[in-house]
Each structure stands twice: as structure tokens, then as C-alpha cells.
Amino acid sequence: MEQELKEAAQQSPATGNSPQATDIKVFAPATVANVVCGFDVLGFAVNEPGDEVVMRVTNKPGITISKITGDDGRLPLDPAKNTVSVSVQHYLDSIDRKDLGLDIELHKKMPIGSGLGSSSASTVAGLFAVKTLLGDDTDVAKLLPFAMKGEEMACGHGHADNVAPALLGGFVLIRSYEPLDVIRLPHPPGLYCAIVFPDVDVPTREARQIIRNKILMKDAVTQWGNIAGLVSGLYTQDIDLIGRSMQDVLVEPVRSILIPDFYIMRELAMQAGAVSFGISGSGPSVFAFTRDEETARQITQTLQKHLAGIKINSNSYVSTINDAGPRVLG
Known part of the structure; x- marks a missing residue:
């Protein structure tokens, strides 16, 4: 990871030029x-939900977080403990812009702990905001190592299957982590995604801990055949x-x-006509692919009705x- 951060820094402008704007509002999408x-190598972005970050340039060097909404008080305002500010700080350090002062507002427009990349959306929105404020026109993919630092703080593991599609859009394959190699x-x-988020608690850290460390060869063969089939x-x-x-x-x-x-x-x-069905991320959200929007909506209604029946x-x-x-808003 440190090597990727160094390479990203080398390809970003390490200038002392003034930002081209003083404030910006950015949306970043949820992901499956x-x-x-x-597992850990595939992901895609959806149109909704997502998170928003408002970022302003200040006169005092350093990062502050003045407001967080939509989190029920669960996320820290301390910039040393928030994934958005930590990732942005890594980016600023890499381009030697410790002189820059930034204030961040984070508006959570999606549920925390949903399995839809909540921390990823926030982090990507913050990184895209600072990159745009600074007039950094390098490839947006150069932000990926910094976004992964935010994931490492959020769940203890710097995986890219949420942050990469949130940052790059579309359907993404992480071919390798060392070195980092990401393919869109x-x-x-016409592929639609129906997502249902049951209001139950499945923390990402705990969901990772129950996964087996050793697997049977026959299971591995089945799994990589399915991955190859999906990509094909x-x-x-x-x-x-x-x-x-x-x-x-x-x-x-x-x-x-x-x-x-x-x-x-x-x-x-x-x-109800789903093409496939599975867990989004570590859960508890589930998703289905469908061939059309009508079927997708019917599936969400059916699943929500069932969940309501079990309280x-x-x-x-x-x-x-x-x-x-x-994307930049407004």
C-alpha cells in the first residue's frame, strides 16, 4: 500500500498554487x-443511495469537520478518526500541501453498516472534492490508494471492492492488491439491480472474522470457475x-x-424473476440482478413485505x- 501511495503522489501535482475554488459539494455512490x-475482487456502483461532502477552504492549515448529518451521532468529528479526513490528509501529505486548510461537512444519505459501502462513499466524496478544489486533473484512479486507507480505518482491512467502483464508476475487478491492479x-x-436493506446489525469487522481461512480445493475450483463465468x-x-x-x-x-x-x-x-440473488458486501443488504426495472421493483416490494411480516x-x-x-453537485 505504501508503494501505491508513493506512486500516486508522484503523478499528482505537488504545487503550491491556490485552489481554483473555495468550496465544493460532491456526491459519491453506494456500491455492491x-x-x-x-469476494474482495468484484464490485459495482449504483445510482442511489450515496453520500455528500461539502468542502471549504479555510485560512488555518489543517482539516476540520464542522458537521455530520444522518449518522445519529455515530461518526467522529475528530479529523484523526474519521475516514474522510484521514484519506484527504494522506492525499495532501503526498502532494506536500500541509499548508492547506479545509473544513468538511459530511451528509450521510445512506445507512451505516448496510453492506453498501457507506464508508467508501464518504471517503470517495471527500477525495474527489479535494482533488477538484485543487485543480488536480490527473486520472481519478490515482486517488484509489488514499481511499483504501479510509477502508483500512473503517473495517481493519484496506480492500478496494467498494472504493474502486465508487471512485471509478461502473463494474470493477481488482485483479491484484500487490501491486494494485484495477480493471473496469x-x-x-439493461441490467437492473434491486437492493433491500433489512434493518439488522451486521458489523463488517465481525462479518469478516467468521470467514474460513482454509478451503477445499474443489470449492476453490468451483469459485474461480464462477468468477470467470461472471466476467465472461x-x-x-x-x-x-x-x-x-x-x-x-x-x-x-x-x-x-x-x-x-x-x-x-x-x-x-x-x-419473482431475478437473474441472480446474493449478499451485498458483508450484508445485511441483499441484491438481485434483473432484466428490467419493473421486475426489480416487484422484487423489492416482495422482499420488504416478507421482512415486515417477521417484524x-x-x-x-x-x-x-x-x-x-x-460527481460535483450544483
């Missing part, structure tokens, strides 16, 4: 990581191949225990794959 069979994949334009389906726009490749014999059987009625929900989704509140979202990534 793992995509069933691609094509996808069928994306390239050939073969939705049927995408659907039958999205099976996980390694992580889902363990993590599904943490999600109430997971297999019942999967059966309901498939009966669990939920939120739902329907989206195509978001190819844009972060």
Missing part, C-alpha cells in the same frame, strides 16, 4: 461489493451466463447466517449500474 462469487469491466446496459458474461453481455455464474460456495454460506431469512428471500426473488423494517433501492462515479 463481492457480487456473490467475487463492461456490463449489459459481462464482456459478452450474456445475462443468463451472469446469472448462473453468481454462486458462492465460500463466503455466502457463512455470512447468510447473519441475515434473517436469507434463503427464503432468495427463493422469493428468483420466483423487520427495511429500505429498498432500484438502480442500473452507475458508470459515472462521484
